[in-house]
Amino acid sequence: MKILVFGATGSQQFNVIGEAKKKGAEVIAATSSGNSFSKLSQAGATPVLANLADADKILEITKGIDAIAFMIPVSLPNPFDGLQYSKNVIDAAKVNGVKKIVWNTSGWLEAQKIGSPVDDIKLDVLAYLKNSGLDYVIIEPTIYMENMMGPFCAPFITNERKLAYPTPEAMPIGWIASRDVSAFVVEAIYNSDLKADAFKISGLENLKGNDLASQFSKGLSEEIVYYPQKPQEFGEILKPFVGEAGASSVAAYYESLQNAIEYPSKFNPNMNEVLKKIPVKMTSLADWAKDNKDYFIK
Template sequence: MKILVFGARGSQQFNVIEIAKKKGAEVVAATSSEKSFDKLKNAGAEPVIGNMSDAAKMNEITKGIDAIAFMIPVSLPNPFDGLDYSKNVIDAAKANGVKKIVWNTSGWVPEQKIGVPTDDVKLDIKDYLVNSGLEYVIIEPTIYMENMMGGFCAPFIKSEKKLAYPTPEAMPIGWIASKDVSAFVVEAIYNADLKADNFQISGLENLKGNDLADRFSKGFGDHIVYYAQPPKEFKDILAPYVGEAGASAVASYYESLKTATVYPPKFNPEMNKVLEKLPVKMTSLEEWAKDNKAYFSN
């Protein structure tokens, strides 16, 4: 099995390399910069230059590939560029006889367009993939535990003993570890019975802000309180990393939550059914905080 991974240099897809290698796969990792080559090689992948905006390059690097672990960049300056990027990959996969695409959507996809570009474009991508004629599995994860490692959160834990996140305290979330999502992606690639399937996945606990801080505190070994971060503060901290436009696009989603009377669901109470088809050992928030204590301490 030869698997082409997109987004492998980032936390969302990096673990796909190790998990797929353990199953005996040959892994090729597409990246837009040679600066990532050493990291990808050390993880066991063959790095290749492949900017998703380049249709010819996508056609070149998908030759000889059996399956694709696919995702689009989260913080594009123009989120709607994600549709063109996706078309380039999907068209190349179809032309070169790729057997299956597994798409990590980086969040649950809404049932209809809601006026948030980063979410709305995923509906167009989904339509294009579903109608491509390729075998596919769509993996929709909730919010990543690794998001707490961002510059808008981690420094608050160390300096103020606050777990900062731009969601209201009352909003429950089934936080999920990125390594678990990567495991779902790999299991979906290897499950031959899955050919046109969609899974909404979450962690096994549905935690409001104070519950989140409690679980984190137990794993971290110190008392941490929840801080519902104002979206503008979040955007200002994020902008130097992803650019003003990208930060504004992401922050607009969190801004909409401030006045929400009903919060969007971020928890699947029927994960047991998902785990029957995609057997993955799930990571609890407490376990994750314990495993990453050194990161937040330093």
């Protein structure tokens, strides 16, 4: 099995390399920067330089590929580019006889367009993929545990023993580990029964803020308390990483949650049904925190 991975330099797709290698796959990892070659090679992949905007290059690197693990880049300066980038990959896959595309959508897809370019473009990609004639599986994860390694959260844990996140304490979330999502992607590639399927996935625990801090405390063997971060504070910390417009947009979303009467669902209560079709050993929040203790507690 020869698998081409997009987005492997980031935390959401990096573990696809290791999970695919466990199955004996040959992994090709596309990257737009030669600076990533060493990291990808050390993980066991063969890196190739390719920009998603270059349709000819995408056509070239998909020759001889059996399956593609795909993801739209998260922080595109122009979110609308995501549709053309996806078309370039899907079209190349069709021409070169790729057997399956598994798309990690970086969040649950909306039921309809909501006026947010990042979310709305994904629905256009969904329609294009469905009409492509290719076998596909769509993996829709909730919020990554790795988000807590971000600059808006990790320093608070390290310095103040506070788990800072801009969601209200009362809002439950089924946090999921990146490695688990990668395992779903790889298992979906290898499951020949899955040909036009989509799965909303989450962790097995639906944790409110204080429960999250409690599980984190258990994993770190340290007393951690939940700190519902003000969206404006979160946005200011995020600004140097995603720019002012991006930070403002994300902060506005979390502001809307602060004032919400009903919270959006971030948990799939039917994960046992998903796991019957795609068997993955799930990671608890406490175990994830324990595995990453050295990152948080210096």
